[in-house]
């Protein structure tokens with residue numbers, strides 16, 4: 135298989151029908167490309183079942199609404215389309231990428247006449263971070279870019295434009311030998327990595343920041359539910375970077391990342407401890423059930 139995403143084989147759902155993978159194209163004067171009028175989802179199927187599938191479809195519609203884009207498909211239609219994509223591509227364990235964007239019908243800041251296009255692709259993607267980090271955890275470094283305030287960007291939308299600072303931060307981290315970047319928000323609080331939410335364990339208490347300027351991930355919500363069920367003491371509160379030196383465990387959550395232990399942030403090291411293992415095991419069991 136080619137490494138380029140353009141040249142793969144398979145079928146992609148595109149505006150209601152299927153096209154061959156290399157033919158899923160759009161024009162260079164597409165509004166979404168110039169002005170980031172695009173929202174997307176990242177989902178995983180385990181043994182043929184998409185984890186929290188309807189929640190992802192609802193979030194795609196909501197992400198569009200926040201940007202003033204009405205996705206022209208219902209949750210039920212998106213659900214059928216996603217499962218059709220899996221079936222037509224013979225996939226049972228896969229990553230699924232729905233994307234919606236404004237087309238080339240109008241190009242300029244005003245985009246009232248544009249059509250909202252939707253595509254769904256799926257492919258095999260076993261592990262987001264290298265598998266060998268499972269026992270040691272990934273390395274993070276604090277990013278130079280901060281997450282914007284909720285009145286400066288559509289922070290509750292999974293909008294493509296918000297990922298510009300994620301790619302810059304992730305490249306910055308990789309160039310310094312790290313797996314990902316730890317992002318602070320506009321107030322200097324610890325909030326998340328470039329595509330996963332942040333959790334830490336301090337003196338036996340699981341702590342995560344409130345999602346007031348970043349995505350309240352579905353994996354984050356699932357892990358909080360699991361922690362409550364497993365009677366892990368839990369607290370949602372702001373975290374300052376100085377606190378990271380008095381913390382015993384750190385992990386990230388996300389659809390792609392699942393539950394990923396963190397072994398190092400800047401110069402501070404962490405072990406993959408009992409709370410991380412317990413929640414990682416519970417999450418893995420749940421998604422496979």
Ligand SMILES: Cc1ncc(COP(=O)(O)O)c(C=O)c1O
Pocket residue numbers: 176326327328329330331348349350351352353354387388389390
């Ligand atoms: C910036 C960001 N934060 C958090 C998450 C985690 O969200 P979820 O658990 O819904 O995949 C993601 C992944 O979608 C993300 O891109």
